[in-house]
Amino acid sequence: MLNLQQVAALLIKVAVSASIASILMRFARIQKILLRDERSVADRLQLALIFSILYAASAETRILSHGQYPAIDLAMEGAIIAGILGGYVSGLVTGLCVSLPDMFAGNLMSMPLFAAAGILGALMHDLAPRREDIWYFSPFVDLNLYRFFRQGLSWNRTPVQKRVVELAAFNVMCNAFVVIAEFFRWGIHSIFDRHGTFFLFDHAVLTPKLFIASAATTLFAVSLPLRIWNSFRAERQLEAQRARLIEAQLAALTNQINPHFLFNTLNSVSTLIRIDPDRARSMIYKLSKILRKLLRKTENFTLLREEIAFIDDYLAIEMVRFGDKLHFYKEIDENTLDRLVPSMILQPIVENSIKHGLAKKVEGGMVRLRTWLDGPRLNILVEDDGVGIPDSKLSSLFDSGIGVSNVNERLRVLFGQRYRLVIDSSLGQGTQTLIEIPELEIQSEEAPTKALVAR
Secondary structure (H helix, E strand, C coil): CCHHHHHHHHEEEEEHHHHHHHHCCHHHHHHHHHCCCCCCCHHHHHHHHHHHHCCCCCCCHHHHHCCHHHHHHCCHHHHHHHHHHHHHHHHHHHHHHHHHHHHHCCCCHHHHHHHHHHHHCCCCCCCCCCCCHHHCCCHHHHHHHHCCHHHHHHCCCCCHHHHHHHHHHHHHHHHHHHHHHHHHHHHHHHHHHHCCCCCCCCCCCHHHHHHHHHHHHHHHHHHHHHHHHHHHHHHHHHHHHHHHHHHHHHHHHHHHHHHHHHHEEEEEEEEHHHCCCHHHHHHHHHHHEEEEEEHHHHCCCHHHHHHHHHHHHHHHHHHHHHHHHHHEEEEEEEHHHCCEEECCCCHHHHHHHHHHHHCCCCCCCEEEEEEEEEECCEEEEECCCCCCCHHHHHHHHHHHCCHHHHHHHHHHHHHCCCCCEEEECHHHHEEEEEEECCEEEEEECCCCEEEECCC
């Protein structure tokens, strides 16, 4: 049986391995290098440098403490992990570097042992059925053997069963490589005594139970960092998927708006062609300007000044249609013009004011656009003096139609609960639509598209 001191040493070794893995995830640059599936030679050398410093420091701490903290030494484990993640370059360089403290302390066989351990890790890297399988290295030999024989002996295996067998065989092979490395460490320590290499239980009589416990601990010390890093990797992939989903949702919602506006304008043009060809030509010219802007847009956000310029062009078309019956007023706070807003967010609201509010009034009316800042939050108010919206329709406005419901859905996708869209209307007096959104900032990270965050 293992004594309490030996059990404590094994647990400390696993805890130190997990702590090193967690510490590395605190640095964004290291995260990028660690969590990549494809690495250049420069990336592999950087990976080797990071592991060499950390795991050589663990060996040096054990040496400087005169063996009082033997469980903190994870030099060989670091070489194996470097090989698994980075291949032969990372494994070999890390193995050579982490052996230096032991070499200077007189353990001359540490260098060939740790270099061989790094190469073993690289073999595991190369033998992985799929590149991402290295992240799922499991130390549970019994479970992997059970899966291998249970699925491997069945006839007519499905693709899923074949995948299970494939992954189980890879894990069994990895387990064997790590146990072989631990066996060689014990053998070198036994043969060369003090001038061989460090072994955790150098003063104990090695029994089968003690070796099994030591090998199992090494397995966990190698696999646990991979599991910790894989959890970070999975989080990043999930965030990327969410970002792509939001981008797709926004694209779909924006594509709903553009044809809606285009068809209404073309209907107006078709009406004016016979009645007033000059005005029809003017509308087509204005429409071409708007379409050019739409075709140039690749971002989901734009400056408020550009959005207002878009509304000016849009209303120029509507004024051709309505003549003197339509009036447009602006009260724009100069401090709001350079704020970012979702693109095409105002046009559906202004269109609703004209189509549902003013078009039914014989004498026409006005649309007013106001903007102001309330602390860091931007307020945009669109109001008209049209016929208003009945209470029965007002309560279900966000659930029907393309205009307002589309705007509300886009704001919800972008801001969650951090926005306000309020519609207040009175029959015969008009409608007010208020949009309140938080400040947006562009994050300049390495990504295919710019990321924006709300403050």
